Amino acid sequence: MTAKQHPVTTAFDTTASETGESSGAVRAEGTAEAAAAVDLVHVGKVFAAGAVTALSDISLTIAAGEFVSLIGPSGCGKSTLLRIVADLEQPSSGSVTVHGKSAERARKDQDYGIAFQQAGLLDWRTVAANVELPMELHRVPKAERRARSAELLEMAGLTDFAKRYPAELSGGMQQRVAIARALARKPSLLLMDEPFGALDEMTRERMQAELLRIAGETGAAVLFVTHSIPEAVFLSDRVVVMSARPGRVTDIVPTGGQGRDPDPDQDVRSSPVFFDAVAAVRAALRGDHGDGPVAGRDLR
Ligand SMILES: Nc1ncnc2c1ncn2[C@@H]1O[C@H](COP(=O)(O)OP(=O)(O)OP(=O)(O)O)[C@@H](O)[C@H]1O
Ligand SMILES: [Mg+2]
Numbered sequence: 001m002t003a004k005q006h007p008v009t010t011a012f013d014t015t016a017s018e019t020g021e022s023s024g025a026v027r028a029e030g031t032a033e034a035a036a037a038v039d040l041v042h043v044g045k046v047f048a049a050g051a052v053t054a055l056s057d058i059s060l061t062i063a064a065g066e067f068v069s070l071i072g073p074s075g076c077g078k079s080t081l082l083r084i085v086a087d088l089e090q091p092s093s094g095s096v097t098v099h100g101k102s103a104e105r106a107r108k109d110q111d112y113g114i115a116f117q118q119a120g121l122l123d124w125r126t127v128a129a130n131v132e133l134p135m136e137l138h139r140v141p142k143a144e145r146r147a148r149s150a151e152l153l154e155m156a157g158l159t160d161f162a163k164r165y166p167a168e169l170s171g172g173m174q175q176r177v178a179i180a181r182a183l184a185r186k187p188s189l190l191l192m193d194e195p196f197g198a199l200d201e202m203t204r205e206r207m208q209a210e211l212l213r214i215a216g217e218t219g220a221a222v223l224f225v226t227h228s229i230p231e232a233v234f235l236s237d238r239v240v241v242m243s244a245r246p247g248r249v250t251d252i253v254p255t256g257g258q259g260r261d262p263d264p265d266q267d268v269r270s271s272p273v274f275f276d277a278v279a280a281v282r283a284a285l286r287g288d289h290g291d292g293p294v295a296g297r298d299l300r
Pocket of ligand 1: 047048052053054072073074075076077078079080081245
């Protein structure tokens with residue numbers, strides 16, 4: 001029932017009509033299990049007393065366990081949309097539910113982990129203590145906290161830095177700590193805003209694989225913002241393409257979760273299916289709506 005079963009498709013399958021298709025498919029009335037991870041219905045956002053319309057009529061449902069990326073030009077409202085889901089910003093119109101609850105309730109229940117553009121670490125806590133913070137807030141016993149933070153820091157390649165302070169780390173390392181912290185409580189929803197932007201290519205690929213592994217193991221849904229088309233295609237079940245301000249959803253490209261369970265004998269990123277999906281997202285970003293064949297098969 002999740003989009004994990006979406007077939008891998010090409011540009012020909014991308015239609016703007018899918019945009020609002022599933023909104024409200026699973027509504028708040030259901031049980032927590034049955035509810036979508038995120039349900040946005042006609043969400044709009046106007047900043048500064050009407051001066052900036054950041055988002056217009058966004059309807060989107062993210063199923064439990066689904067990985068959805070948002071991609072679109074700078075300033076089209078991707079971060080704003082994530083902040084609305086996280087209840088850090090209020091929508092001017094429309095409604096938001098997270099696991100069938102209000103966004104406020106979900107925030108208070110810590111139903112999600114967040115990793116945003118800025119790492120947002122607490123300078124006075126060590127790396128390990130930053131990762132342990134969400135667990136401390138939930139009174140996870142000390143031994144369990146220690147074990148989990150050690151495991152996460154190993155995943156992030158930061159074991160040797162556990163006792164250091166954020167100011168002693170590079171920007172990319174700080175970002176890796178923030179990602180480890182977001183994963184600490186195995187949240188059922190992860191909200192990630194360009195979390196890998198500051199990482200070198202090899203670390204980025206390792207973190208992408210780890211993120212998919214952890215999301216797969218915990219069944220977490222992920223709403224992920226990126227400017228990288230290959231990253232979006234590798235990670236996602238569906239890629240949501242947004243237009244320039246005011247941000248709207250113009251296309252939803254099913255990309256089939258290609259990075260999940262990769263064939264060890266094949267490099268997913270060099271397969272024709274991967275190139276086709278990248279071309280489909282590029283075409284959608286350019287504003288082609290699948291009326292004709294997609295020219296070329298390049299990754300940029
Ligand atoms: N607190 C705010 N007050 C006023 N305007 C804001 C505020 N936050 C965002 N905006 C405006 O809303 C629009 C969308 O901003 P947002 O940060 O969501 O874009 P984005 O898609 O995340 O861009 P980028 O890819 O550069 O990160 C921009 O025009 C921005 O100036
Ligand atoms: Mg942003």
